[in-house]
Structure formats: structure tokens, C-alpha cells
Amino acid sequence: MMPPDPATHKVTPLGVVRRVSTSASQAADDARYWAEQMACVAARRDMDGFMRIYDHFGPRLQRYLLGLNVPAAQAEELVQEAMLRLWRRADLFDPARASLSTWLFRVARNLYIDSMRGEPRWLPIQEGLDWLDHEHAEEGGSSAESFTDHAGLSQAIDALPAAQARLIRMSYFEAKSHSEIAQELGMPLGSVKSTLRRAFAKLQLGLGRTP
Amino acid sequence: MKPHHHLDTATLIGYSAGALPTAFAVVVSAHLSICRTCREQLRDADLVGGQLMKQQEGAPLSASTRDSLLARLRATETAPARMPTTAHPAHDPDLLPAALHPYFGDRYSTLRWRMIGPGVHHIRAHDVADSHLMLLRTAPGRSVPMHSHGGNELTMILQGSYDDSLGHFAPGDVADLDVDVEHQPITAPGVPCICLAATDAPLRFSGWLARTLQPLFKL
Numbered sequence: 144m145m146p147p148d149p150a151t152h153k154v155t156p157l158g159v160v161r162r163v164s165t166s167a168s169q170a171a172d173d174a175r176y177w178a179e180q181m182a183c184v185a186a187r188r189d190m191d192g193f194m195r196i197y198d199h200f201g202p203r204l205q206r207y208l209l210g211l212n213v214p215a216a217q218a219e220e221l222v223q224e225a226m227l228r229l230w231r232r233a234d235l236f237d238p239a240r241a242s243l244s245t246w247l248f249r250v251a252r253n254l255y256i257d258s259m260r261g262e263p264r265w266l267p268i269q270e271g272l273d274w275l276d277h278e279h280a281e282e283g284g285s286s287a288e289s290f291t292d293h294a295g296l297s298q299a300i301d302a303l304p305a306a307q308a309r310l311i312r313m314s315y316f317e318a319k320s321h322s323e324i325a326q327e328l329g330m331p332l333g334s335v336k337s338t339l340r341r342a343f344a345k346l347q348l349g350l351g352r353t354p
Numbered sequence: 355m356k357p358h359h360h361l362d363t364a365t366l367i368g369y370s371a372g373a374l375p376t377a378f379a380v381v382v383s384a385h386l387s388i389c390r391t392c393r394e395q396l397r398d399a400d401l402v403g404g405q406l407m408k409q410q411e412g413a414p415l416s417a418s419t420r421d422s423l424l425a426r427l428r429a430t431e432t433a434p435a436r437m438p439t440t441a442h443p444a445h446d447p448d449l450l451p452a453a454l455h456p457y458f459g460d461r462y463s464t465l466r467w468r469m470i471g472p473g474v475h476h477i478r479a480h481d482v483a484d485s486h487l488m489l490l491r492t493a494p495g496r497s498v499p500m501h502s503h504g505g506n507e508l509t510m511i512l513q514g515s516y517d518d519s520l521g522h523f524a525p526g527d528v529a530d531l532d533v534d535v536e537h538q539p540i541t542a543p544g545v546p547c548i549c550l551a552a553t554d555a556p557l558r559f560s561g562w563l564a565r566t567l568q569p570l571f572k573l
Contacts, residue, residue: 170405190427197423202412209413211372219419223426230427241397245404252372252403262376263456263481268383271452276393296405311367315406318373321364321506322554332506333532336364343363346402 170297171290178238178290185233196243197226204251210316211255221258225250240276242293255318292350299349307342310335359520359527361385361392363399365508370399375485377552381508381528383453384550388526450512454550457482458489462513462548467491486553491546492516498539498547505555507531514547516540 177199183192201222208218228250229236236246249269257265303311313319313327321339325332361382368374369382386393448461457479458465467475473493478486489512492498498516508530515524516539523529523539531537541547 248404
């Protein structure tokens with residue numbers, strides 16, 4: 144069974160929409176559901192399952208890339224490219240290390256930096272970093288994500304004070320540098336950074352990390 | 355190499371969000387390649403990014419994108435993934451971190467240093483549009499002529515070491531400093547200290563000599 148569509152719980156440009164109390168467990172169920180879909184894709188090269196993933200995440204990736212000022216046609220190209228990478232790397236996808244949403248976010252971000260910022264060798268360097276932890280996990284190192292992480296995180300995001308939520312959104316959805324944020328909001332650079340630090344500490348608490 | 359001085363979480367958020375100026379992203383990549391602690395922090399930052407992306411309402415994709423993706427899936431061969439060559443930094447002490455190769459070349463031995471003062475050499479990376487990236491080599495037992503100020507400054511020690519009021523900085527360590535931090539590093543005796551530095555304003559060196567040289571060398 145697919146959980147209710149999380150699109151109804153969205154982050155709007157004006158603020159985080161307060162969710163009903165069941166949203167936390169939904170976030171965990173949701174992460175689990177997509178991990179199962181992905182496992183089918185990896186095991187059977189299941190195209191239908193893959194296209195379900197595309198239909199759900201494709202538009203969200205598109206929204207993310209549009210927010211970063213990628214022109215629509217190019218954003219659609221990058222969404223396709225991210226999905227193709229997922230298809231080709233399905234055997235490497237390990238739900239214990241990263242959820243599908245984290246994985247897709249990371250790939251879309253890397254493709255964005257590669258294509259829009261023209262940073263030489265960004266993609267191979269990111270892949271290299273990825274492998275370091277892949278090997279660590281195989282040697283029995285800590286697994287990074289669990290489904291319950293998503294429950295705690297989604298609650299922690301909802302609970303962020305408005306000022307902190309705003310800076311987190313400006314960072315992630317507009318890819319604004321700390322200096323740009325400081326300029327735009329007329330805040331000292333130091334307070335931009337300390338506000339982001341405080342916000343991140345709360346989100347990590349939601350993830351169950353001990354400080 | 356187990357670093358003792360790590361990246362600021364605000365910097366890691368910027369990296370995760372694709373929001374760091376290029377020079378800073380390069381320093382972060384170099385540090386991540388040797389620091390598991392910071393890689394774990396980054397995974398949390400990516401998790402936040404993924405969760406925010408998932409919570410957003412989607413934007414419509416054209417039907418032709420879906421069709422063309424299906425067509426490309428059918429045409430895509432899948433092969434078991436292989437480890438890229440960048441994954442394992444070879445244990446060759448002459449090799450620069452992989453993230454620096456596009457800007458400075460592969461090896462310390464082929465770097466073309468330019469003197470900017472007694473005991474101080476530097477190399478500026480070109481092709482970094484939005485920020486400044488440089489290598490700085492300071493002779494042993496000298497004060498490092500850093501000080502950007504008015505902006506961010508992120509430094510990673512590659513060779514040698516220095517001490518300042520914040521502690522001892524050895525290879526792999528990063529000094530991720532807020533604008534208002536005043537520091538005056540002194541390099542340890544023995545070997546020269548090579549640092550990688552990213553700044554968003556051009557580095558300003560203090561002291562009369564540096565002030566005299568600065569216009570000449572366009573630092």
C-alpha cells in the first residue's frame with residue numbers, strides 16, 4: 144500500500160505548513176515504501192516500479208532544480224539524467240545508507256553543480272567520496288539512515304523557528320551562499336552562520352544524533 | 355590522517371545545498387576525502403536536503419520527458435558499478451588531493467611557486483569565478499601572512515603545521531573561520547607549511563611589506 148501522498152504536506156515559500164501529528168510516522172512509512180520499490184527495481188530491473196519512482200520524485204526534483212534557477216528544459220534533462228543514474232546504479236543502492244530521497248537529492252545537486260557551475264571533475268570527486276563510505280559500510284561500519292530518522296527529521300523541520308527555517312530554505316532551495324543571504328536579509332554574516340548552526344543542531348537532534 | 359579541526363556545520367550545509375562559492379567547495383571536498391567525521395555530518399545535511407525536496411509540491415514534467423526516459427531505459431546497458439579511480443587517494447606523498455588537480459595539477463613537485471615575500475610563496479588558481487583559491491607556502495618558524503577579513507576564509511593544512519590562538523593545525527585540519535576571528539598563525543619549525551586557502555574577498559596581507567607587494571602581485 145502506498146502511503147498518502149506527502150505532497151499535501153509541503154514547504155511553501157511563506158513557511159512550513161504545520162502538519163497533523165501523524166505526519167512523522169507517515170514520513171517513516173514513506174521512506175520504507177520507496178526503499179521497497181527500489182529493491183524491486185534492483186532485483187528485477189522492474190520498469191514499472193522504476194516509473195512509479197519517477198512519477199513521484201521526478202516532479203519534486205524538477206521543482207528543486209527550477210528553484211535553483213535552472214531553465215525548465217534543462218531541468219527536465221537533469222531530472223532524466225538523475226533517474227538514469229539511479230537505473231544504472233540500482234545494484235549499488237543501499238537503503239541502509241541513504242533513503243531514495245537523499246540519494247536523488249544528492250545526484251540532482253551534483254548534476255546541477257556540474258552543468259550550471261561548470262566545476263571541473265565535480266562528479267568523479269563526489270563519486271570518489273561516496274565510495275569511501277560504501278566500503279566503510281561493507282566493513283561493518285555504522286549505517287547512516289534508518290526509516291525512523293525520517294520521522295524525527297520531519298518533526299524537527301516542522302518545529303524550526305521561522306527565522307531558522309527561512310535560512311535553511313534559502314540555502315537548500317535557492318542555493319544562496321552565506322554572504323548572499325547576509326546581504327539579502329541585511330544580517331551580519333556571523334549571525335547567518337550561527338543561525339544555520341543552531342537550526343542544523345535541532346535537525347540533528349530530530350535525527351537522534353547525540354551532540 | 356585523522357583531523358582534529360573540522361568544518362563548521364554552516365559550511366557543510368552550504369556544500370550540501372550546492373551553495374558554496376567554488377573555492378570553498380574545493381577546500382571542503384579536499385577535507386572530506388580524508389575526514390570521516392565531516393562526511394557523516396554531510397550525510398545528515400544531505401538527508402535534510404532530501405527530506406525538504408520530498409516535502410515540496412512537484413512541478414509538472416512534460417509527457418515527452420517521460421517517454422524519452424522510458425526509451426533511454428530500454429537502451430541503457432547496466433553493468434556492475436566499479437570504483438572510480440578518485441576513491442582511493444594513493445599513498446604517494448607527492449600527490450595533491452584529487453579535488454585540487456584541476457586547479458593546481460597533480461603533484462607537489464611540479465607546483466610553480468611565486469615568491470611574495472621573504473619565506474612566503476603562493477600559487478593562485480585561475481578559473482575560479484566567484485571566489486579566490488590559492489596555495490600558500492610559508493617557511494618554518496614564520497608567521498603566515500593570512501588575513502582576508504571582510505569575508506569568509508577557509509584554510510586546510512596540506513603539509514607542515516602551524517599554531518595560533520585556536521590551537522595546533524596539522525595536515526588535514528581545516529580552519530573554518532568566521533569573519534571576526536583574529537588569528538596570527540606561526541608555522542612550526544622543520545618543514546615549510548603548505549596551506550590551501552579559499553576566501554570570498556581577495557586575501558589581504560597585513561604588514562608593510564605585504565601592503566607594498568600586494569598591488570604588484572594582484573593578490
